[in-house]
Amino acid sequence: MPERMIASNGIELNVLDEGDGPLVVLCHGFPELAYSWRRQVPALTQAGYRVLAPDMRGYGHSSAPPQVEAYDVVSLCDDMTGLLDAVGQDSAIFVGHDWGANVTWQLAVLHPERVRAVAGLSVPFVPHAPAAPIPIMRRHLGEDFYIVWFQQPGVADAALARDVRRTLTTSRQWTAQWADEDASPPRPQPWLSEDELAVYVEAFQRTGFTGGLNWYRNIDRNWELTADVAERRVEQPALFLTGERDPVRRFMPAEAMHGWVTDLRAEIVVPGAGHWVQQQEPEAVNAALLDFLRGL
DSSP states (O other): OOEEEEEETTEEEEEEEEOOSSEEEEEOOTTOOGGGGTTTHHHHHHTTOEEEEEOOTTSTTSOOOSOGGGGSHHHHHHHHHHHHHHTTOSOEEEEEETHHHHHHHHHHHHOGGGEEEEEEESSOOOOOOSSOHHHHHHHHHOTTSHHHHTTSTTHHHHHHHHTHHHHHHOOSOOOHHHHHSOOOOOOOOTTSOHHHHHHHHHHHHHHOSHHHHHHHTTHHHHHHHTGGGTTOOBOSOEEEEEETTOGGGGTSOGGGGTTTBTTEEEEEEETTOOSOHHHHSHHHHHHHHHHHHHTO
């Protein structure tokens, strides 16, 4: 898949750019890369779409500013509008997974004119919380909940980077307890070959995990920055898809979207799939995406 560097919002994004037709932008999550969409890009381009899949800010070969504050959701959304400007497009269909899903939902709220439609994988749209989210998570889920553990700069960064292969192949939650264990890396899941895993291992051995972790360290700041749009709905055509075994479902239920995503055209649970749904069950995900796109 052809890659190129595109200047956007004061940084550079490494972008997979392929196909011709209506524009679809694919936004990955943590800890991933544009490469995570390798099984979606061919299906979308063969169906007549142009696909842009960036290494998001802080990942892969894209810029990774050192300041924690450089990773707030307003900046991340501005990266995507800058990407549209750079390729001469007024709007696009946005598809996101994990943190990428959060960016696409927020983009639909902050810049509705730039989003033709939105598909969120694994992470639903979350309405503005009544108070800052991290203290709520700390109180209800504990200090060792992975998002809470991620908050202290440098701590999770070092733990995750100590053995990149182990970090990327574990099926457990990243926690302080997990980090303290002396365990050999598990075998990769059947849907991830050794060659594919090597792409991720090389990337994160080179970059570390700080860029991606800084997204988590802006959760409370995002809450403050988006207070003025707290009552806005996602009004574009929307799709939500998740894996049946995705642990995110336990603390971010899709029901929270109801009434806030006003044109939710499908809500799909892929049987047997976990969090990395577009890699584990690409045929099911591709079929759902193409069916959604045909209906626009």
